[in-house]
Amino acid sequence: MLKIFISKEIDLDSKELSVIAALNGLYSNKQDYLITSVSGIGYFLSGSFLKRTVRRDRSIADNIKGALQSLNDRKIIEIIEQDGDNYIISNNGLEVDTENQKFVVVELWEMQHIFTNAKMPFNLFTFFVDLVGTINNKTKEWHMSQDDMASQWGCSKRTVNDYLEQLEEMKLIYLYRHRKRRTDGTYHKVNNSYGRYADASLVIQEAEKYVESVECEDDYEKIDRRSIKLRYNAFCNGAKRYQNNPAAIVQLLEECRKYNKSLDYKPIETLDSDGKFKEADKLDLSVFDNIPQDFVECSDEWGEADPLTHKK
Structure with missing residues (x-):
């Protein structure tokens, strides 16, 4: 070709x-x-x-x-x-x-594939050329962040994400999403690895090597923190749904643990009594101390399982 x-x-x-x-x-x-x-x-x-x-x-x-x-x-x-x-x-x-x-x-064929299928072919082709230009010729992979792409190539992060999705759909680029966060205090997501679609196996191989070189941990699932906080407050105020319902309490406890963990990598800012911003405090889990210990232990073991059926 x-x-x-x-x-x-x-x-x-x-x-x-x-x-x-x-x-x-x-x-x-x-x-x-x-x-x-x-x-x-x-x-x-x-x-x-x-x-x-x-x-x-x-x-x-x-x-x-x-x-x-x-x-x-x-x-x-x-x-x-x-x-x-x-x-x-x-x-x-x-x-x-x-x-x-x-x-x-x-x-x-790569150029013609873009000009045949893209809504804005000139822009997408230029992005493709820029992206391919960052790939390591030996490893066939690289991991430039979307923020850096947007900054260096003069477009928004939303545009970068859209162009990457188009190139994925056209099977011109293979994108390996790590779904991990750095543990360096920033909790930034580990950059995705990418390469030509034809080199997908090499991209995966190098991506796994790359993530091993970065101090990181699994990315946490998205949670509705506002909803959890409301249910936590309801529990503290003696809501009926939690009375004689240890399964519901255990489920709330697990969600509260996730809430507290999420504050490590994405804090919430609130106003104090002096009108100054401060990071929101974690939920006090000591309010769950009266839960039967066997339910708590089962909760730790089951993870995402239903406390009653034990099914995930």
Whole structure:
């Protein structure tokens, strides 16, 4: 499959990057120039001819034409001659110096898969190129955080998450979610590991090595802390539902333990009597001291099990 080389040392917008990638793939170093067209570049990007009657295709064609003009204006490429949507482009800037430049390699089918399926193909392709550019060539995996992606590539974390999901669905990227938190006091989630989908087995292998090098613990399930606190207060105030109902009490105790544990990695801020913010206190579990000890021990053993049926 044809490989496309993209320099990491030229500042390009998403449209320029996509077009320069196409020009790199179309150009042969046996020639002094490249004869091409908006239609030809569109076919190279998407694997099919663009139809001017289709709004999406028309938008892609207009963006290709605009990118060619801006690349020429910035002297990244040199348009020798133009006749409408047809171009003769010199070989200047069409090749990547792989000996002296940092570069990313993508395959033609990857580009065409994105341009065929993505709603915003130029943006998603640029994100894909940036993401692939972080992957370790030897291990086939990396673990850059979504916060860093958003910061370095100038987009929101929500956009990063959306693009990753799209690339997962297209089976271009394999994402390994660790579901663990660091125990360094920050309790930040351990960064997800990722790599090309074709390298999924290697990504998993390296991800497991990576997480072993990080001091962490299992990520805790999401809990409704407000609901737990309300039920805890009801119990303390003698609510009828807990009278002669040790199973319900044990269930509440387990939820209160989770509530307290959650405060270690995600504190709650409250206002004190002086109007200043402070971290909320943990729930006082001594109120459960009168529960029969055999129920408490069973609760520890069963974990998420129902205290009465013992079934998880």
